[in-house]
Amino acid sequence: MSATTASQNIPVQALDPIALKAWIKEQALSLGFADCVIAKPDAQAELPRLKEYLKRGYHGDMKFLEENLEKRADPTLLLPNTKSIICVRMNYLVETPKPRYVPDEPNSAIIARYARGRDYHKVMRGRLKTLATQIKEKVGDFESRPFADSAPIFEKSLAENAGMGWTGKHTLLINKKSGSFFVLGELFTSLDLAFDSPATSHCGSCTACIDICPTQAIVEPYMLDARKCIAYLTIEFQGVIPLELRRGIGNRVFGCDDCQLICPWNSFAKKATIDDFNPRHGLDHASLLELWQWDLETFLLRTEGSPLRRTGYESFMRNIAIGLGNAPYSQQIQNELIAKRETQSELVQVHIDWAIDEQLLKRK
Numbered sequence: 001m002s003a004t005t006a007s008q009n010i011p012v013q014a015l016d017p018i019a020l021k022a023w024i025k026e027q028a029l030s031l032g033f034a035d036c037v038i039a040k041p042d043a044q045a046e047l048p049r050l051k052e053y054l055k056r057g058y059h060g061d062m063k064f065l066e067e068n069l070e071k072r073a074d075p076t077l078l079l080p081n082t083k084s085i086i087c088v089r090m091n092y093l094v095e096t097p098k099p100r101y102v103p104d105e106p107n108s109a110i111i112a113r114y115a116r117g118r119d120y121h122k123v124m125r126g127r128l129k130t131l132a133t134q135i136k137e138k139v140g141d142f143e144s145r146p147f148a149d150s151a152p153i154f155e156k157s158l159a160e161n162a163g164m165g166w167t168g169k170h171t172l173l174i175n176k177k178s179g180s181f182f183v184l185g186e187l188f189t190s191l192d193l194a195f196d197s198p199a200t201s202h203c204g205s206c207t208a209c210i211d212i213c214p215t216q217a218i219v220e221p222y223m224l225d226a227r228k229c230i231a232y233l234t235i236e237f238q239g240v241i242p243l244e245l246r247r248g249i250g251n252r253v254f255g256c257d258d259c260q261l262i263c264p265w266n267s268f269a270k271k272a273t274i275d276d277f278n279p280r281h282g283l284d285h286a287s288l289l290e291l292w293q294w295d296l297e298t299f300l301l302r303t304e305g306s307p308l309r310r311t312g313y314e315s316f317m318r319n320i321a322i323g324l325g326n327a328p329y330s331q332q333i334q335n336e337l338i339a340k341r342e343t344q345s346e347l348v349q350v351h352i353d354w355a356i357d358e359q360l361l362k363r364k
Contacts, residue, residue, distance in 0.1 A: 015139065017194050024086065024193070027134050031127045032274050033088040034182060035175065037196040039162035041075040041082045041188070043154035050154075053223070060227040062236055068152035075153065075188060079145045084193040086131070087159040089175075089182040090124060091270045092117075092277040094284070099267040102212065102258050105251070106327050109286045109320065112231065112255025114183060115307035116279040123276050124148035124185040132187055143190035148183075155184045162196040169221040170209035170259040176202060179266035202265070209259035215248035218259070230256035234319045235311050240350055241322060247358075251288060251323040253316065254308055280306065288323045291316075292336055317348045325355025329362040 021038060028036035047069065059065045071077040075085060092114045114120065128146030136142065147153055156173045160166055165175035174180045176199075203221075210218045217228035226232040230252050233241055241249065260266055272278075281302045282290075294302070299313045308316065324333050334356060341352045 020139070021193055023138070024131075024135060028086070028088055028131055031131055032090065033127065033185075034091045034178060034270060034273070035089050035164055037087050037159065037162035037164045038193045039085040039087050039158040039186075040195045041085050041158075042073075043075065043157045043161075044073045045161075046154045046157040047073045049222075056225075058219075058223070058225045058227065060232060060237065061239075062226065062232070064152075072152045072154050075158075078151055078153070079143065079188040081143055081190045082188045084189050084191050084195065085158055085162075086128075086187040086189060086193075087155070087162055087164055088124075088128065088131075088185050088187070089159070089164060089173075090120065090185070090274070091178065091182045091272045092120065093181045093269055093271050094278055096269055096271060097261055097266070100208070100262055100264060102261045107287055107289075108251060109288045109291045109323060110250075110252045110254075110256075111283050111286075111308070112252075112257055113181065114277070115254055116277070116283045118276040118280070118305050119307050119309075120183050120276060121148045121150065123274065124183065125150070128185055128187045132189070135189075135191070139191070143188075145188045146185065147188065148185040153186060155186055158186065159184055161198050163199045166199045166201040166203070167222060168209065168263065168265075169203050169207065170213075170218055170263070171222060171224045172260065174202070174263070174265050176265065177268055179269035180260050180263060181266060181269045206264065208262045208264065212258050212262040214250060214252075214256070214258060215245050230258075234315070238312070238315055240347065241318070243354070246322050246351075246354060247326060249319075249322050250326050253288070253291065253319040253323050254311060283308075288320055288327060289333065289336060292320050292324065292340065314345050314347055317344060318351045321348060321351040321355045325351070325358035327359075329359055329364070334359050 025036040054066055076082045125146045125148045132144040156167055159173060165173045168174045172180045215228045215230060217225050219225045228245060230249050234252060234254055296313050299316060303309045324337060327333060337352050337356050341349055
């Protein structure tokens, strides 16, 4: 920090706390965040729900959820001297979807909308660091650390308790004016800022998300069984997809947006304001057969800096094989599945064989 900048610092205790909070929110919005709230560093109330979730085994193979429970409930264990948490969100829709409508495009390779462009984590952390720098230029040095789905944090709970939205029955955060197509980030700070008030729930008697789920993964309101969730199965899970879930996966090869697309609150969904979420390599309208042609080298090239890297090539091909099995009968699909079978791993071959059988069942 230059001497000129340092001399302009106004000690935080000398500032009007209401004005300072308003100023911080203005800076956050100017950096491209869609919203900014100040949360209390306390998520103890969320712990019983997570423990029940773990007890039921709904987390599947995500063993990391069993760890650091104390840190999740008490953010000060992640960053000592944390007094307030600046919670932000970024919209990621490039096109506003038709309200309460899930497209039926069986030959398309459906990729969750957040994952069609660049990985948002670096963008989120980078802008949070910039926000911290701007605040320091105004009030002087303080402790801070940015997070974007990168630490054991109850980020939805923190944001909800500070009024960013409420947790819907599909377990995603919903904002009354913006729906749910957004990602979250946090800046832990040692600043003594006034906290925002909690949001109220507005799901009412609606069960649209529960009813639409292709694999019935929302086992009850506000409780999701990840072992049935298409997002978990196609991204996190690395094994053989259970037979009884394969037809429900349809042509979703990376994640699933159905519970959000059907939600009436997403009639108010807002578009992204940054280019990073723009689809790359035509991933917003790629066909199953087009992606089936990718070899490992192509996968690595076209998923550089992309969320798709998380699932890995083998699981990605497994997912596409399931999609091809669920597609309308096509001799070309049959030929392509057979042609590629011997070059794939045993895991993928299991799903190719299933896909071939499914195709044959639909042959007239």
